[in-house]
Structures are given as structure tokens and as C-alpha cells.
Amino acid sequence: MKNETEILKRFENALMKTISKVEGSEVTLSITADTIKEFKEIIELSEHLKVCDICGKEFISKRNDSKYCSNNCAAKAYKRRLETKRPIQNEYNKTSQFYRMRIKRAKTKTEKDKLERKFEKYKINYQKKKEQHSNEKLSKEEFIDWIIKQKR
Numbered sequence: 001m002k003n004e005t006e007i008l009k010r011f012e013n014a015l016m017k018t019i020s021k022v023e024g025s026e027v028t029l030s031i032t033a034d035t036i037k038e039f040k041e042i043i044e045l046s047e048h049l050k051v052c053d054i055c056g057k058e059f060i061s062k063r064n065d066s067k068y069c070s071n072n073c074a075a076k077a078y079k080r081r082l083e084t085k086r087p088i089q090n091e092y093n094k095t096s097q098f099y100r101m102r103i104k105r106a107k108t109k110t111e112k113d114k115l116e117r118k119f120e121k122y123k124i125n126y127q128k129k130k131e132q133h134s135n136e137k138l139s140k141e142e143f144i145d146w147i148i149k150q151k152r
């Protein structure tokens with residue numbers, strides 16, 4: 001914890017600067033506007049000290065919600081999120097394509113209407129499953145399995 005050690009060192013230095021006189025067991029402190037400013041800065045730094053979700057490096061975040069030390073790590077995290085989403089998106093597209101094709105090939109209006117209703121229901125249920133998946137109530141495998149099964 002490099003940054004943490006530095007912050008503690010800075011805190012110690014700031015504290016030492018407030019001591020103006022030591023006589024026996026008597027310690028006189030002098031707090032100035034400058035020391036207060038320094039303490040404020042130290043508190044702010046320690047509050048923003050974070051560990052990067054990707055590389056594990058310590059960093060001082062400027063924003064409260066930042067999880068990554070750099071744009072590079074944020075990009076890596078974004079790519080990872082995309083990679084886990086892609087197979088789901090692919091299956092969703094395949095099943096949607098399957099419905100569109102069957103609707104196009106329907107011989108009667110009744111058949112076409114029935115398929116359109118089924119397709120709409122699929123899209124609504126997909127959104128529900130997607131929510132379950134993002135709440136970790138449905139695994140990626142189960143989600144993909146469900147999508148594939150909708151092709152009937």
C-alpha cells in the first residue's frame with residue numbers, strides 16, 4: 001500500500017508541525033490555517049484512496065464512483081463486460097432472426113399474427129430474463145439455454 005503509507009507519513013509530518021513547544025510533559029500545539037488546510041487535504045486523499053478493480057494498483061480517484069486507476073484499465077473492464085455479454089446478444093439475434101423469417105414465410109394471416117404475438121412475447125420475456133441475469137438470479141448458461149429454447 002504505497003499511497004497509504006505516503007498519506008500516513010504526510011499526516012505524521014503535519015501533526016509534528018503543530019507542536020510548537022515541549023516542556024517536560026507539557027506540549028504546546030499551534031494550529032494555523034495552513035495546518036488545517038493540510039489536514040483537510042490528507043482526509044480528502046485518504047477518502048479517495050482506492051484499489052483498481054482491474055490491475056489491483058492503488059490510486060487516488062477524483063470521482064467517487066471510479067473503480068479503475070486509468071483510462072486503460074477502464075477500457076479493459078469495458079471490453080471484459082462486452083465479452084461476457086456477446087454470446088447472449090448473439091443468441092438473442094439468432095432467435096429474433098428465426099422469428100422474423102418464420103413471420104415472413106407464414107402462409108396465412110392467422111399464422112402470421114400468431115407468430116408476431118409469439119415474437120412480441122419473446123422480446124418481453126427476454127427483457128425480464130435479462131434483468132434476472134443482471135441481478136445474478138440467472139446464470140449466463142441458463143439465459144442462453146432459455147433463448148435457444150424459444151425457437152419453437
Ligand SMILES: [Zn+2]
Nearest residue numbers: 052055069073
Ligand atoms: Zn488499473
